[in-house]
Amino acid sequence: MGTRFLGEPFSRSFKGALMVWCILLLLIQCSLAATSNKSSHHFYKWEVEYMYWSPDGLENVVMGINGKFPGPTIRARAGDTVHVQLKNKLHTEGVVIHWHGIRQKGTPWADGTASISQCAINPGETFDYRFTVDRAGTYFYHGHYGMQRSAGLYGSLIVDVADGEEEPFQYDGEFYLLLSDWWHKSAHHQEVGLSSRPMRWIGEPQSLLINGRGQFGCSLAAHYSNDNSSLSQCDITGHEQWAPYILRVDPNKTYRIRLSSTTALASLNVGIGNHKMVVVEADGNYLQPFETDDLDIYSGESYSVLLKTSQDPSQNYWISFGVRARKPQTPQALTLLNYKANSASKLPLSPPPVTPRWDDYAHSKAFTNKVKALDHKTIPKPPSTYHRRIILLNTQNKMDGYTRWSINNVSLSLPATPYLGSIRFGLKNGFDQTTPPENFTVPYDVMKPPRNPNTTTGNGVYMLGYYSTVDVILQNANVLAENVSETHPWHLHGHDFWVLGYGEGRFTEADEKKFNMKNPPYRNTAVIFPYGWTALRFVADNPGVWAFHCHIEPHLHMGMGVVLAEGVQRVPKIPNEALSCGLTGKKFMTGNHF
Amino acid sequence: MGTRFLGEPFSRSFKGALMVWCILLLLIQCSLAATSNKSSHHFYKWEVEYMYWSPDGLENVVMGINGKFPGPTIRARAGDTVHVQLKNKLHTEGVVIHWHGIRQKGTPWADGTASISQCAINPGETFDYRFTVDRAGTYFYHGHYGMQRSAGLYGSLIVDVADGEEEPFQYDGEFYLLLSDWWHKSAHHQEVGLSSRPMRWIGEPQSLLINGRGQFGCSLAAHYSNDNSSLSQCDITGHEQWAPYILRVDPNKTYRIRLSSTTALASLNVGIGNHKMVVVEADGNYLQPFETDDLDIYSGESYSVLLKTSQDPSQNYWISFGVRARKPQTPQALTLLNYKANSASKLPLSPPPVTPRWDDYAHSKAFTNKVKALDHKTIPKPPSTYHRRIILLNTQNKMDGYTRWSINNVSLSLPATPYLGSIRFGLKNGFDQTTPPENFTVPYDVMKPPRNPNTTTGNGVYMLGYYSTVDVILQNANVLAENVSETHPWHLHGHDFWVLGYGEGRFTEADEKKFNMKNPPYRNTAVIFPYGWTALRFVADNPGVWAFHCHIEPHLHMGMGVVLAEGVQRVPKIPNEALSCGLTGKKFMTGNHF
Incomplete structure (x- = not known):
């Protein structure tokens, strides 16, 4: 049992006392099964501020954690x-942080x-997030209140396999790139623009960031003849906050x-x-390995790729991320694969890889169809039948002059009281008691703008059977405009x-x-393609209340999400602070006079 | 006893039932003193949003109320x-509104x-402000959380004398101008700039607003030869949000x-x-009337002036507001006194009145010294002695690279728990239990930058005897820089x-x-001049916890304030919602398990 404090090894003093404990622990461990993992407790003290x-x-102004942007990386082992x-x-402003991909069992x-899941943490107050990371994988965390993710509240969360376990693939080193x-x-x-009448769209991003670093108004690759932007070469020492x-x-390694990807809007492709x-790997689950020249990654998704440094080690190579699925107005994000010699x-010989055309959906679908689960003990097989099927039609709508996204013609507007409390304590005024529609019942032509x-x-x-x-x-x-999905x-x-x-x-x-x-594939994020459908199956085995939504930040802000709940009465004692x-809050206070 | 709902007369139905009540009320009133007032209840439903x-x-983006900027005007009678x-x-964001000048007795x-006085109201939640306006006068309201006043959260609050009462002066019509x-x-x-290391000052305002209306990049008075700015004449139809x-x-009226003034920074002078x-009138209290060509008004102050329309009615006349007490970089705010004919x-014959030099403090002091209380039943006389004298030295300081304002070397940093609750319920961790200093004890040369x-x-x-x-x-x-106060x-x-x-x-x-x-003069706001002192006396007769602070928004944000409390145990039951x-909040929840 080890304890880490702010990522630093636990106090090195009291070595004598520790020795005694170590011997004691060893004795205890001897009596346990050989496979028992040493699980650790990782404690972090974080402060969020602009x-x-x-x-x-x-x-610009970003929402940082402990003076960093992106926030500090959490690294732990499964368990x-x-x-x-x-x-x-x-x-x-209030604040919360969502641990994207962590299932929060219990x-x-x-x-x-x-x-x-909770009330926003008030200014000046502190909330303790304590949870188990039960499975190795590539995760991240981000704000989940208003549009605080767009404000820059995010960071990486990497979970290694438990001690004694092994990944089903090997590698010599690793990097993580949070996009x-x-x-x-x-x-x-x-936010004001999106909530205004008429709505004002946020437009395309000014830049794409890799680990919080991008370049606006200049290009790392300006000197190639095929860079037809008029951008000049970036003048970078490497010490800038925006240096790539x-x-x-090393050569010949894996x-x-x-x-x-924690983008607010952009779908990206890496080459x-x-x-x-x-x-x-995708979203913390192993995949049947497949080779690719480029990879699509949508907001909310994670992937691991293996790369062999098998090319001429006297050269460097571009890593590029470009926009897909929306007509891009944002330059590629670039960085270098730098062979250490x-x-x-040193600029690569060739210009950066060209991102496939934004609307080459055949390319996107071909990639997506290659993503298949590995046959592995950590990945369950899907049940062959379902108990309930919910069809969620997403439409772009108008409401009183406002623009909204709706699911089966209901646009999500979150309540002031957290559902987890309202459901647990039967507070019927906490949210709409009518179950949202299971389907879009009227005949609806998905190929045309909505008639009404x-x-x-x-x-x-959506209350789900446990x-x-x-x-x-x-x-x-x-959508509302013709010929757009x-x-x-x-x-x-x-x-x-x-x-x-x-x-x-x-x-x-x-x-x-x-x-x-x-x-x-078993994952937590899946894309719907234009004019298409995506079929998902899951087991409602996690007592709690769960958001299910488009991960595009402005779309969620405009109502594109639903709320699911299961087994809420089985949830252990919910901390009052939540x-x-x-x-x-009112209920807690009732009848409690000082 | 009348009731008004959103300014509309109360439901006209149930006339019969009302008649019975009226007769009953008349009978009751007969048994009361002849001076008894008819007090009304004014109900407003407000929504704050950007x-x-x-x-x-x-x-730009402003914080509005019910779609208006400034917020709706409240008009009521004393009582x-x-x-x-x-x-x-x-x-x-949370939000609160302070009713500036209303004493909130009880x-x-x-x-x-x-x-x-309360927790900020959370997004999606509602708070009921219910209070008596006990005295006629010119007041206003504004946000009092973070810098939401600077964001535009403010409006006018006008209290007329109670029925049967009379003002000690007469007039034929009135206007209110919220600056x-x-x-x-x-x-x-x-806010981010002020809280950054190094601090980034907000600079001078881009414009001055009269009832939320100003002109940037053009001037209403461009055509006069002595307008030496390069601004062009404003092109205004009168329907713009920024039209004056x-x-x-009418001529020959009073x-x-x-x-x-709810300015964030600017001290103003009107001519x-x-x-x-x-x-x-000043801050809801009558003054010995005095005549003046121009008037200084500082943030947090109110005045009433009487104006006789005794000039040539075939002309219009400028009303101008200019910056004083800081080197101005903001054009005068202008509007017209428009004789209806x-x-x-129609532009006035002469250019707008020139604002006295910003640093003509002799002029400011001469004006201030003319402000004296009227001998009137509504204004108490000061007690001739005091029980406690607190000397509050304000200094500009550095703290860990941050710039702060301090009072007796303590820079106010508000706690997460409202003092009213912490004191009432003896929550000693709610705030620092040491009383702040009564004076600045070490020898201190107020004419020089701080030595340390x-x-x-x-x-x-500061706990005050009731x-x-x-x-x-x-x-x-x-201040920190030489030769500046x-x-x-x-x-x-x-x-x-x-x-x-x-x-x-x-x-x-x-x-x-x-x-x-x-x-x-009896008032709620008083200025301290550069290198000077101002002596105030008051009776701690209002159970509660009260802010006392520099009304310059960034100065308060940087710590320039103190907190006073008296008779908190005499406060009636505080609504839980506050x-x-x-x-x-935590205390309310303790021991209350569902």
Whole structure:
């Protein structure tokens, strides 16, 4: 049993006392099974506050943690406990942090979703996130209140296999690249625009960031003749906040590159000059390895790829990320694969890999269809049947002059009281008591703009039978404008789901035959392609209340999400601190006079 | 007894039932003294949210109420009850509203000061402000959390004399002008700058607003030859959000102009072309009327002036507000006194009145010394002696690289739990239990920059004896830079004070002889001049916890304030809703398991 404090080894003093304990522990361990893991407790004290930062060379304000942007990286082993004591040092805003991909079994109040799992932490107050990271994988964390993710509240969370366990692939070194997109307009202003009548769209990001670093107004690759932007070569010493995060590698080794996307909007594609990648992990679950020249990654997704440094070691190579699925107006994010013999300022011989056309959806689908689960003890097989199937049609709508996204014509508007408390304590005024629709019942042509674009807001819950198997069909449609259907990556909290299949047009029962029941990828985020559908299956085995939503930040802000709940009466005692607002706060106070 | 709902007369139905009640009430009234007033209940439903607005012609984001900027005007009679049901529709920020000048007798939880009188209202939640407006006068309201006043959260609150009462002066019509200053940088960004290391000052405002209306990048008075700015004449139809609020008057009448300043920074001076003003009210208390050509008004102050429309009615006249006490970089705010025979677009013959030089402090002091209380039944006389005298030296300091303002070397840092709850329930961890210093003990040369500029933050409370008479000497000093001392208007919550005198340099006991004990103005805001002192006296007769601070928003943000408390055990039952955060929230929840 080890304890780490702020990532530093535990106090080196008291060595004598420790020795005694060590001997005692050894004795105890001898009496345990040989496979028993040493689980650790990782304690972090974090303070969230706004600070000046230059994510892309232009100074701006970001939401940082302990003076860092992105926030500190959490690194633990499967089975460890992570304890983040989060202090809100913002002046007037609440804050929460969601641990994306961590299922929070037994700790649903630590999921970090304001209005769902907890009350936002008030300025000056502290909340203790304590949870087990039960499975190795590539994760990240981010704000989940208003648009604080867009404000820069995010960081990486890497879970290694437990001691004594092994990954089903080998590598000599690793890197993690957390991808995001950045606007020069503050998240506050973005929010006002989205909530205004008429809505003002946030537009495309000004820059793409790799580990919080991007370049605006200049290019790392300006000198190639095929760079047809008018950008000049960036003048970078390497010490700037916006200097690229360079991957320094030895030749003839295998590196694991962990990729996570916490973009607010952008779907990205990564390519590495002269190198292929072997994709081995998605969202914390192993994949059947497959080789690829480029990889699509949507907001909310994680991948691990293996890269062999088998190319000419006297050269460096570009790593590029470009926008897909929306017409790009943002330059590629670039950094270097730097073979150590070379200076990091040595430019590659060739220009950066070209991102596939943004609307080459055949390319996207071909990639997605290669993503299949590895046959591995950590990955369950999907149940062959379902208890309940919910079809979620997403539409873009108008409401009273506002623009909204709706699911089965209900646009999510989160309540002031966290659902976890409202459901647990039967506070019927906490949210809409009518169950939201299981389907979009009226005949609806998904290929056309809505005939009646009106919608309403709501915040009902899909109550799921505990341990029931649930199918969700995510059904895409045409937006308000003609001939446009967008890409939406949907993220489920508290669970992984099997992605049984993707299809075109409106889902029909006949499409079931095409489901992949053999090795569907098991993950927490899945994309719906334009005019298409995506079929998911999961087991409602995690007592709690869980958000399920488009991971595009402005889309969620405009209502594109639903709320699921299961087994809430089985949740252990919820810490009062999680429920001190709204009706739960009021209920706590009733009858308690000093 | 009448009831008004959102300013509309109460339901006209149930007339029969009402008749019975009226007769009953008449009978009751007959048995009461002839002077008994008919007090009314004014109910308002307000929603606070950000919205696009063009306060000065440049579109920006403001914090509005019910879609208005400034917020709606409250108008009531002395003795009435005002009930504002405030819903927070911000996405991630708490909110409160302070009713500036209303003493909140018996309702200290309705003072609207976050961390002091209540918890900030969470997004999606509602708080009921219910209080009596016990005295006629010119007041206003504004945000009192973070820098939300700077974000535009303010409006006017006008209290007329009770039915049957009369003002000690007469007038034929009235106007109210709420003055503010405006920055193009958001209050959020301003806050980050002030809290950064090194501090980034907000600079001078881009424009001055009269009832939320100003002009940036053009001038209403560009065509006069002595306008030496390069601004062009504003092109205004009158329907713009930033079109000036014009005062339309009949000739040969007397108008009351109510002036309130809720500026974040600017001290202002008003002049009206060709007209003199007679000053009759300050902060809700009558003054010995005096005539003046121009009037200084500091942030937090209110005045009423009487103006006779005795000039050539075929002309219009400028009303101008210019910056004083800081080197101005902001154009005058302008509007017109428009004699009704003329078009509002007819420009006055002469250019706008010139604002006295910003650093002509002799002029400021001469004006201030004319402000004396009227001998009137509503204004008490000051007690001739005091029980306790607190000397508050304000200094500009450095702390760990941050810039702070301190009072007796303590820079106010508000706690997460409202003092009202912490004190009432004896929660000793709610704030520093050491009483802040009564004086600045070490020899201190107020004419020089601090020898040791270091300071510390704190949040202790000056606990005052209930009904004790307290003197406060506000002592100014040199700031960090040589040869600079600034002007600070200090505002006391929950009380009025007598302004016994102003003086130069460091206050000494001998200065007491110069105190004006005969007719000191009775008000809630008083200025300290550069390198000077201001002596105040008040009676601690209002159970509650009260902020006392520099009304310059960034100065308060940087710590320039103190907290006073008296008779907290006499406060009636505090609504739980006011105390649902921090330690009071936790205490409410303890032992209350479902």
